[in-house]
Amino acid sequence: MEELIQRAARDLVRSRHALALTGAGISTESGIPDFRGPGGIWTKNPEAEKKAYQAYARFQADPKQYWEERLSQPSLLGSLESLKPNPGHLALAELEKMNILKCTITQNIDNLHRQAGSQNLLEYHGNAFRLRCSSCHSRYDPGEYDLKRLRQEGKLPPACKECGAPVKSDVVHFGEGIPADVAEQSLEQASLCDLMLICGTSAVVYPFALLPRVARERQDARRHRAVTIIEVNAEPTPLTFENISDYLLQGKTGEILPRILEEVKKLRRE
Ligand code: APR
Numbered sequence: 001m002e003e004l005i006q007r008a009a010r011d012l013v014r015s016r017h018a019l020a021l022t023g024a025g026i027s028t029e030s031g032i033p034d035f036r037g038p039g040g041i042w043t044k045n046p047e048a049e050k051k052a053y054q055a056y057a058r059f060q061a062d063p064k065q066y067w068e069e070r071l072s073q074p075s076l077l078g079s080l081e082s083l084k085p086n087p088g089h090l091a092l093a094e095l096e097k098m099n100i101l102k103c104t105i106t107q108n109i110d111n112l113h114r115q116a117g118s119q120n121l122l123e124y125h126g127n128a129f130r131l132r133c134s135s136c137h138s139r140y141d142p143g144e145y146d147l148k149r150l151r152q153e154g155k156l157p158p159a160c161k162e163c164g165a166p167v168k169s170d171v172v173h174f175g176e177g178i179p180a181d182v183a184e185q186s187l188e189q190a191s192l193c194d195l196m197l198i199c200g201t202s203a204v205v206y207p208f209a210l211l212p213r214v215a216r217e218r219q220d221a222r223r224h225r226a227v228t229i230i231e232v233n234a235e236p237t238p239l240t241f242e243n244i245s246d247y248l249l250q251g252k253t254g255e256i257l258p259r260i261l262e263e264v265k266k267l268r269r270e
Contacts (some may be wrong), residue, residue, distance in 0.1 A: 004249045008197070009263030011228045012100050015195035020092050020104040020212060025200020025233060027110050028256035029086040030268035036202045037234060056173035059134070063157035063166040070169070071151055080128055088199065088253035091261040093117035100264065103189050107201060109171050109206050122186050124178060124208050126170035131158070135165035137179050178207060190214045196229045198245065199253045203237040209223065216244045232256050 012018055024034035035042045035049075042049040059066040065116040085093075093116040095101040103120040106113050113121050126132065131140040140161055145158040145167070157166040172178055178186075190196075190211040203209045218226040231239060231248040239245045249256050 001249065001251065001256075004247060005259050006263055007247070008230050008249065008260045009267055011195055011230065012095070012197070012260065012264055013226070013267045014098065017193045018095075018100055018104050018195040018197060019189050019193040020095075020101055021196060021198045021201065021208075022092070022104060022106040022108060022113070023199070023201025023203075023208075024108060026088045026092075026143075026253045027083075027086075027112055027200070029088060029107055029252060030083045030110075030112055032080070032083060032110055032112075034200070036204070047182070053174045056176040059166075059173070060169050063168070066168065067147075067156040067158070070153070070249060071147060073157075083110065083112065085112045086254045088257045089113055089116035089118070091257035092197075092199070094261055095264065096120060098264070098268070101197075102193070103168050105186050105189060105211065107205070107209075122182050122189070123170075125172040126183055126187060128169065128171055129169045129221075130170035132170040132179065133160035133163060133165055134168050136160060136163045137160045137181065140167065145229075183207070186211060187214065191218070194227055196227060197232065198229065198239065199232045199257065201233070201237070202235075203239045209238075212239055212244050234262075 024032070025037065028034050028037065034040045037043065089112050090164060092104055092113065096104065096118055103122060104113055104118045105122040106122055107125045109123070109125055111129050131142055147158065150156050150158055190191055191214065193215060196212055196215050198212060203212065212229055215227040216229060220226040228244040230263050231237065231245040232253050233248060233250065234252065235250070236248055240248045
């Protein structure tokens, strides 16, 4: 593992445009269960996964009922407010501050990268702390609507202040398209990068899982791999088995990413 940590640090220091791609695995050490790991939400409760696949259809069929349910039930991920970023999030935020990491594209909706200080952040599946218009994609803080009063006055769903269409959670549900702005910027980053650090994702959900494949297909003028793809994950993934990634540091992101950051700092001092 030490050799791979040194190698990852050298690759990062040499890179011109490094990206981080993250999934639920980077947040488990903050107390948020992942989905498909041994203790994952879907692993433990396949019914919940089936329900999650119907959420968007339920919203489209009856936005008012979607909101009634949403306001009467605790969020699937429990109360996120009390949870804090862990050393894995903080390491990525520091690599960005060192201008090594140019952007982080996360599937996570838990706001922990933002809390850790990551600025150049693309939230591919949205953010649980935000609302978004189902039509023009205008985004709102929940505080911009008095949801309790709207519910009492029978005025749900909240209407977009720009176009009047029903507003929903910013979270991208299964079957819902990735908001065009985030999708475009993510694809652009995958086409620009020369290093991808993929942390804590099983890489089985599309279209996010396409991003490493887009990067892998790029070759330099001498038809060599133009991008170094590194995985930091508790277990191998299809990216490992299909040789999309160059190497896997198998273990906890909360332990490995700070070690890589330490080695990067040493190389930077040399
Ligand atoms: N360190 C490293 N890897 C970890 C850790 C950890 N501390 N904890 C879990 N993992 C690994 C798991 O072994 C698994 O391979 O992280 C991966 C998490 O995979 P998933 O649970 O499938 O989460 P993710 O890849 O983010 O899921 C993608 O699926 O349900 C949808 O919208 C949801 O964004 C989510 C998407």
